[in-house]
Amino acid sequence: xxxxxxxxxxxxxxxxxxxxxxxxxxxPVFLKSQFRQMLTIRLVEEHLAAMRKEGVxxxxxxxxxxxxxxAVGVSTxxxxxDRIFGAHRSHxxxxxxxxxxxxxxxxxxxxxxxxxxxxxxxxxxxxxxRGFYGSVPIVAGTVALATGAGLAAKMSGTDDxxxxxxxxxxxxxxxxxxxxxxxxxxxxxxxxxxxxxxxxSHMHISLRQPHDATSRFAAAHDIRFDTVDGNNVVAVKNxxxxxxxxxxxxxxxxxxxxxxYRLYGHVDWREDIDVGVRRSTEDLANWRKRDPIKRLxxxxxxxxxxxxxxxxxxxxEIRKDIDEAWAQALRDPYPSPDTLLDRVYTKQVMG
Numbered sequence: 001x002x003x004x005x006x007x008x009x010x011x012x013x014x015x016x017x018x019x020x021x022x023x024x025x026x027x028p029v030f031l032k033s034q035f036r037q038m039l040t041i042r043l044v045e046e047h048l049a050a051m052r053k054e055g056v057x058x059x060x061x062x063x064x065x066x067x068x069x070x071a072v073g074v075s076t077x078x079x080x081x082d083r084i085f086g087a088h089r090s091h092x093x094x095x096x097x098x099x100x101x102x103x104x105x106x107x108x109x110x111x112x113x114x115x116x117x118x119x120x121x122x123x124x125x126x127x128x129x130r131g132f133y134g135s136v137p138i139v140a141g142t143v144a145l146a147t148g149a150g151l152a153a154k155m156s157g158t159d160d161x162x163x164x165x166x167x168x169x170x171x172x173x174x175x176x177x178x179x180x181x182x183x184x185x186x187x188x189x190x191x192x193x194x195x196x197x198x199x200x201s202h203m204h205i206s207l208r209q210p211h212d213a214t215s216r217f218a219a220a221h222d223i224r225f226d227t228v229d230g231n232n233v234v235a236v237k238n239x240x241x242x243x244x245x246x247x248x249x250x251x252x253x254x255x256x257x258x259x260x261y262r263l264y265g266h267v268d269w270r271e272d273i274d275v276g277v278r279r280s281t282e283d284l285a286n287w288r289k290r291d292p293i294k295r296l297x298x299x300x301x302x303x304x305x306x307x308x309x310x311x312x313x314x315x316x317e318i319r320k321d322i323d324e325a326w327a328q329a330l331r332d333p334y335p336s337p338d339t340l341l342d343r344v345y346t347k348q349v350m351g
Contacts, residue, residue, distance in 0.1 A: 006216035011229055011259040012198060014286035020298035021232050028305040031296065034076070034233050035306070038068040038293045040318050041092045044101055047322055048091070048108060048122075049269035057108055061122040062089040062137075066231075066263035069292035070195050071096035073236025074163070074256070077244040078131060083149035084163040085142035086135030088123045089195075089262075093165050097130040101321060105329035118335040119343050140166055140173035143192070147179040150190030150253075159248045162190035169200025171214045180221040180253070189247040191240070192218070194257045195230065201266045204277035218255035230258030231292040261287040 010016045023031055045065045051057045064071075071092035078084060078097065086093040091104060094115065107114025108122050116126045123137040133149065136142055143164050150162025170176060171194060183190050194214050198205050205212045218225035224246055226239040236258055243254030263284070265272025273281050300306035335343075 006211040006213040006219075008196075008212045008227070008259055011227070012212055014261070014283045014290065016290075017229055017231065018286075018289040019295070020302055021234055021295045023234060023296075023299045023303055026234060028300070028303075031234075031300055032306060034072050034237070035293065035296050035300070035311075036314055036318070037072045037096060038233065038296070039315060040101070040321075041065075041068045041071070041095050042293060043315070043318050043322055044095065044104065045091055045264075047326065048105075049264060051326075053269045058110070059108075059121045060267050061108060062267050063264040063269075064089045064092050064195075064262055066287065066291065067195055067197065067260045068092055069233035069236050069296075070193065070230050070258045070260055071165070073233045073258075074165075074191075074193055074240040076237045077241045078163065079160075080129065080131045081158070081160045082131045082163060083133050083146065083153065083160065084131045085133050085146040085149070085165070086125065087139070087142060087166045087170065088135065088137040089167070090125055090135035090165065091122070093135070094125050094127050094130075094132050097127065097132055099127045099130055099132065100325075102325035102328055103127070105325050106332050109329050109332075110334060111329055111332040112335045113329070113332045117339075117343060119340075140170040140176050142166070143170070143173075143176050143179045146192075147183050147188055147190050150183070150188045150247075151186060154187075154189055159189070159250075161244060161247045162188070163193065164190070165193045165195060167200065168194060168196040168198065168205055168214050169203075169208075171217060172200070172208065177217065177221075180217060180223060180255075183253040184221045184223050187250070187252040189250070190253045191243055191247060192223075192253065192255045193240075194255070196257055196259050197262050198259075199262070199266070199276060199279070202272060202276040202279070204279070207277060213257065215255060215257040218257075223253050223255045224251075225255035225257065227257040227259070230260030231290045231295065233292055233296055260292075261290070263288065 075096040146162040146164030
């Protein structure tokens with residue numbers, strides 16, 4: 001969908017879009033799979049929040065609870081040979097590609113069995129076998145990398161694409177606009193995914209930009225774009241599929257703006273209702289009514305394809321998996337200290 005004068009309007013209004021998701025024409029088995037994926041990501045992040053609050057996790061965790069529909073919807077059309085990059089809030093991006101819960105937990109705990117072998121923590125994740133080439137805490141740090149990865153795929157003669165997730169704050173970095181320009185001029189197969197949750201750290205977008213729709217930058221670079229309710233997994237999936245097919249067919253880059261909201265604050269378990277503009281108790285309560293998991297369940301329940309009992313069974317199974325993965329991660333060993341330099345630097349023989 002488009003936006004009027006590049007203002008999001010109702011998409012950014014927390015009192016809107018509380019209704020169930022329309023699922024007409026969607027495959028029930030596929031919808032249940034997406035529901036399970038989103039619920040898994042939510043419960044994993046709730047567990048991480050609780051463990052961080054208790055002090056079991058030593059380092060910070062940047063949580064994206066509430067934004068699950070973006071990664072799940074986009075990943076529907078991705079494959080393991082694509083080159084996917086995240087940012088500093090990328091648990092969902094890894095898990096949506098089938099990443100290991102145990103591997104994520106072990107990484108956050110700094111264990112040898114972690115996704116980055118205990119060297120990265122919450123913000124430096126890697127799962128290249130599933131197409132995830134990495135996440136970093138540097139704002140917009142992976143945008144150029146994904147653009148280059150998409151160009152490499154094109155030069156290799158494949159129809160794989162680059163994908164990068166970043167937030168509305170990162171759109172203000174110069175490297176993003178350089179990447180958009182290069183991608184358009186060279187017709188690079190790359191999808192830029194903006195998770196527009198209206199906040200950069202603690203600062204509302206209205207304090208940083210004259211308009212709240214970031215898709216205006218795609219329009220400025222003549223890049224095909226779509227702006228959707230990022231808490232509607234069906235809408236995200238359909239828009240992403242159109243843009244990804246556009247890139248795979250050699251038509252150049254795509255830009256997806258998914259309007260969403262993080263239920264936790266900038267970092268760790270806090271809600272941050274005492275900082276920033278419009279980060280209020282009332283707004284948070286209204287955004288919870290737009291919960292992507294709740295709305296998909298309501299749509300399936302209304303259609304008679306999913307029941308509360310089935311949801312409860314699904315949740316119980318996921319919680320069991322989480323408990324087992326966490327217990328195993330706690331038992332896993334730390335990396336040996338003598339591996340530090342070998343895993344940070346590449347050995348090079350000088351001749």
